[in-house]
Structures are given as structure tokens and as C-alpha cells.
Amino acid sequence: MIEIRMHGRGGQGAVKASFVLAEAAFQGGKYVQAFPRFGVERRGAPVEAFTRIDDKPVQIRSQIYYPDAVIVLDQTLIEVVDVTKGLKKGGCILINSDKKPKKYDLGNEYNIYTIDATKIAVENNLGSRAAPIVNTAIVGAFVKITGIVKLDDVKKGIENSIPRNKEENKKAATQAFNSI
């Protein structure tokens, strides 16, 4: 079983990102579970969301405490939240950022990646620079790094779980996939 934790801010789409990733893995024939951290969701407040991916039905119903991977949708969160908490040694962290991975000092036990998902989202008309919708771009980059889901399945996942701007979202995921 692979367990992934997402960090975002209320309104940024971290929960949606966890659902898109789960839907993509489901399209790839996996069993999945995706859910928000059950906090009070307020716009701008730090939120968490989780995705579990397995070959058999997922039975465990608690939150994820020891993730295999962490996705950070908003780089400003790194100063506010302990994003590496519980992350397994050798686990990966993907940050939505225009900076290089080595700019982030998160210890040397993890593999750090960055992707400018905000730029990709804006280029594809997904939200504005101030409020970009980065979830599909970040998922595209994440599946490239981890190889857990095929890009085609991500596209199918977007088709099934994103109500609007399907094509733009698919393009954003593909662009992120190809640029990392």
C-alpha cells in the first residue's frame, strides 16, 4: 500500500488533488481511498488530504501518519507546517514552487522535487496567478516522479472527476508530467 499526504490551504484544491490521484490510480486498476484531514476547512487555513493506493481493497480507516510521499501545493506552507512529519526515510516530497529543490532545507533523508504548478496552471487558464488551481498539474508531476500511475490514467481520472475545463486540466497534467 502506498500512502500519500497532501498539504494545501483551504480553497486551493488539496482535497480535489487527493481525489484526482485516487481516481487516476483506480483507472489504472488499483483500489483506492482518498479523504480530507477532518479539520475545519477555512479558506487559506492549512489543510491536509490523503490518498491510499493498494492492489486490494483498503480496509484501514484512520488518517495517514507515516506517508510514503508528501505533496505540498503551496510553498509558503513549509514555514507554517511540519510537512515532513512522519514521512518515511527515502520518501519523496513534491513542492509546488518556482525554486530549485536544493533551496529547501528539509533534511537529507528525503528526495525533494519541485514543479512550478502555479505557472503551468495559469498558462492553461486554470485560475488566476493569485488563486491558481494547481491540483491536476501537481498530480501530473507526482505520477512522473513516482511512476505509480500512468499519465493516460491521470487523463482518464481527470475526465471522470473534474467537472469543468477537462481539456485544460489534462494539458496541465501532461505539461507537468513532461517538465519534471
Next chain:
Amino acid sequence: MKKTMIGNHAASWGAQLSRVQVIAAYPITPQTLIVEKLSEIVADGELDAKFIKVESEHSAMSACIGASATGARAYTATSAQGLALMHEMLHWAALARLPIVMTNVNRAMAPGWSIWADQNDSLSQRDTGMMHIFASSSQDILDSTIISYKVSEQVLLPTLISFDAFFLSHTMEVVDMPPITDVDKFLPPYNPEYKLDVNNPRSFGALTSEEHYYEFRYKMQNAMDDAVGLIKKEGREFEKLTGRYYDLVHSYKCEDADLIFVTSGTIAETTNVAVDELRKDGKKVGNLKIRVIRPYPKQDILKAVKNCSKIAVIDRNISCGYHGIFAQELKGALYNESDIPVWGYLAGIGGRDVKVDDIKEIADETFKSKKPVDMIMKGVKI
């Protein structure tokens, strides 16, 4: 067909597949998404039902009662304070013998506004005369809705299907949706013998003196007794269509267990994972999930636990002034029948997360303990 959906939508689709004819509901977190989805389903023409917007949960159940009395298949959903407001009408529905099926998302009672999982809301409806199911997966929610109409409409008792807020209501997972043609074969249209019918007028719910009231309770009790067998029978019928069987209790590795956990809801699922891990460490444990609490599956429980030497009940609820409700019920069932000692644990109150490690701790504690304890409040910060 397999699909991904959140638990709330599994409830909506369960109602759609059951071809409910009247839906009356009032939105409340974390139930809102059930009703939103249903209104969409009705608006899209995927279900031919009357969707009644009401001004309160009391009215929602009242509308369902009216609809059901005319012979329509009625559905509602609520949570916590909403269910409490419905309380009077739950007794009404049960005593009027109306087979309404409803969903309750288990949420903590307020104040101390926690919108998270806690069973006190629905357990407070224990004595209304409704059948009461605790579903533990989205699949269970969807399937239970369909099976419950079939059982309810035979024994003429309403069913309350409860499931944990957020851990199920807002969690997306894979659900296998049976084709509606299969469901149609399983669940025929509802056509009761007694109903509001202008061509065959009668009065309902009239004054009943002490000369007859007792007898209505007697009939209700018999109906509950019949429901035990019917839930199993219809469960088997449903299995023929879908391959999935639902019983009143589900036991996991109980046969040779020294210690059996008694659990419900999502905690039961996490406990199965803990059982596997504890077994790897050589500890003989099992898990008995109570899926139906009314009718109370006493014989099934006695059979499942008969070989064990200790029982640990995990309650996500409390009857303040006594202790966990599942623990009380279990001890009531064992008394006169068996002398297996019972340890009562509270966990997950107000939606606090219950982890595999917490359950392992409960196992260790119970194995070590010599004397049974009514209630151990796990994890409470003093």
C-alpha cells in the same frame, strides 16, 4: 460496475437503485452531500421521485411518514442534531409500522460543536422501534439501503442506517454499483396491504386504549424477531446477485481467538487490520463487527464468542453515568448464558482518530489485565 465515490454518494445511489418515490430532507453537515446528489439525480431524470424541500428534520420525517402511509417508498437522511429533532417522528414511523429507510451520518452531539464521527446521535434512537444498522464501508452503505427496503417492507418497520462522519461520508473509495435491472429483480415495488387509499378508506393512528396498545408492542417485537431471519435470508438473495453477503454480525478470525474485539462502524474495519498485525506477533485475536444493533443479534454473538476467554468492546459512544452502549448490550446478552469477562473501552469519541496502534494497545492491556473493567477511557487527556 465499479466506480469511485464518497460514502455520502453511496447512500444517494443506494436510494436511487431502490427507486425511492419520495425524498424529504433538510441539509446538515456532514449529510448535505447525500441530499445534494439526490436532488441532482432527480433533476437529471435518473430517478422518478418527488423531492420535497422541508423546513426541518421533524418535517422531513413527517413528510416521509405521510408518503409511506400512502404506499410510496420514502427516504430521508440526516445527522446528529437533525436526527435528535426527528426523534418524535421516528417513534411515530415505527409504531405506524411504516417501512421508511433513512440514513444518519454519525456525528457528535453539540454543543462542543464537533461535526466529526460519534455514535451517540443514532444510539439515542435505539428504542424507537427502528431497525438499526451501522455500515462500515461505502459498499455497505449502498447495499444496505437496497437490502433494508426489502426487509423493512416485509416486517413493516423502518430502518436507520448509520455510518461515521468523514471517515466514510467524505472518503472516496471504490464501490461496485449493481445494475438497476438486477436490483429490480431483488426489490419489487412496495404495495402494502394497509395504506391511505381513497377507494378503500380507513383511519390511521387513532386513539388506542390500554386494552390494545400492549398488543401493538407485542406485534412490533415479533416483527423484530422475524427481522433477524429475514436480514439473513435477504442477505443471501442479495449475495446471489452481487456476490456480497451482509449479516447482522461479521466475525473475523474469531474461531480460535483468545481475545475477541467487539466493534462497529469504521473502527471495525481498522480493527481487522490490527487483528492481522497482532496475529503476526503470535497473538490470537479476532474481531466481531456488530453490523445490526436492532434487532439485537444475541444468538449470533453468543455463537461467535463462545470459544474465547476475553472480550474487549470498543465504543465510539458513551451513556454518561454508566458506560459504552455496545458494552452494556453485550454484557446483557452474555449474562445467564456465559461467563466470558468483558472489558469496555471508549475510543474515537467526538471523531478522534482510532489508529491500528490504539487497537494493539487495547489488546495488550486486555491480555495483561486480570479483572474485567466496565469502562476504560482510552486516550482521554486528564
Next chain:
Amino acid sequence: MLIKFRTDKKGVKISGAKDMPPMPASLGLMNWNKTSSWRNLKPIIDYEKCIDCFICWKFCPEPAIKIVDERPVIDYDFCKGCMLCAEECPKDAIATEVEGK
């Protein structure tokens, strides 16, 4: 099963039931709950355009807009960046800036 309890303004640590009132009541004002860390957008009032109608003050869900010398002033310790004020301002006098860029 331990979750972290907050510390209040004066740094009193609430470690469990013994530090809590019997009912869900706060230990005092909520003015320790600074929500500035939630902000990814920042509202900025243009006082040239502002007509002091105080609609922003009324709509702000946090104690973040104060009236100082008969003018609206944003207290950025409490402003959470919801931008309701900008949305409601009849004169479009509140501009949006992106935080942390």
C-alpha cells in the same frame, strides 16, 4: 491518540481535562488566535478611493478591520486573506496582493 492542544494567548498550556472548563467555553477572548498564517492573499485599502462606509468592517469575519480615527484599518495579525472585504467594498477600494512572492 494524542492530539495537540492549543496554547492560549498567555501561553497557558491546555494539556487535558483539568485545564478545561466543564462546558465548551473558551478561556477568555479568542484574540490569541492570530489567523495571519492562513493568508495567501493580502487586502490593501486605497484610502484615496475609500469613502469610509465601513461595509468592509461589517463583513470581515475576523476582528481584522478596526476603525482608527474614523477610517478602516486592517490589522494584518488577524486578517486571514479571505478577501470578503474586497468583494463587498462598493468603491473597489481594496486591492489584492499575493503573499509570499
